[in-house]
Amino acid sequence: MPYPSKLTPETIEEVAWTLFQAGGPDALSMRSLADALGVRAGSLYRHVDSRDALLHALAQRAARDLQAELVRAAEGHLPRNALQAAAGAYLHYARTHPHAYALLLVPDAHGPANGLATDAGKALWNTLLGLVGALSGDLDDTDHAVAVWTFLHGAASLDRAGIYGGSGPRGGIDLGVNAILDHAQDAGRRKRPS
Template identity: 35%
Template sequence: MPAPAKTSDAAILVAARRILEAHGLGALTMQAVADAVGVRPPSLYKRFEGREALLAALESDTLARLGAMLGEAALGRAPLAALEAQAHAFRRFARENPHAYAQIYAPEATRGVEVDAARRDAVAPALEALAALVGAGRALAAARTLTAYLHGFVSIENAGLFRLGGDVDEAFRAGIELILRGIETGDA
């Protein structure tokens, strides 16, 4: 009878996510993850070919969690209200998971069939709401406009660079209102 597994892919991803959020991407090594789940590093290689495979799985998992938040935020809402709720969910996700968020938007973000599919799935709720608002032909361009605003705002916020005073939450709400109004009317 084979020995029972001492860990699972899910447990490994939970440990990797904790390390990532606590110490950043540089601290995410196979040794650190193995230590966190209580196995030796060779055991991890039975589940993930190496660090790059683990990072791809972690990125896919992060995208799935973000997509679930966006989908949940849109439930039962009209397209414009869904998009506003999704914008707030996106910001909350980025604030609660700054290192995971940075990983999915890094220039060296993982490429590959699985991660690309996870990326498409994550944005599907927003694309659906945008298509209902502006039509399928304009949805992708509108998504890029909205994403550029959201990513810029939360990246500056996560870096602690809003230092000129004022209410940052109000600035975010006002920005979302302006961007969505522009998308809706075709001015963005």
């Protein structure tokens, strides 16, 4: 099989992303990727060091995609509504891209941390921190940002595990998000001079 001239790192990542999104980590091997690209597996190593390196790139992509979803959802809204919209986008992404979302939390072979510790993961965190800071008035409001992220991740994990059952979480997610946002907003009011 000749070496295809159109085989690029971007093409490889795009096809790997499609395979991964469809079937998770078990669906992504260098052989399955090569088959999908119509090349020999050895050809991939001209562009990708290893499967782990590819998963690292996909984790960064997942973080960038989730960040873009949060930004898009929040755009044009006042701070509280922006955070509510971003929370909805976060949960929607976790539900509709379960493998990509899970990849954010898997330890990375390129380091001791997970996909959230990549540059893209840090940018995602900074987006959430900025949204929270806009509501509370504290641009480094780590406490409330951690509370929001922890709550959303817990809700996403419970949803994925099917714990909510057929009735779903009902209004419980809105209740939890609003409780955290109320607290952040009140903290911001207490810090502002009257």
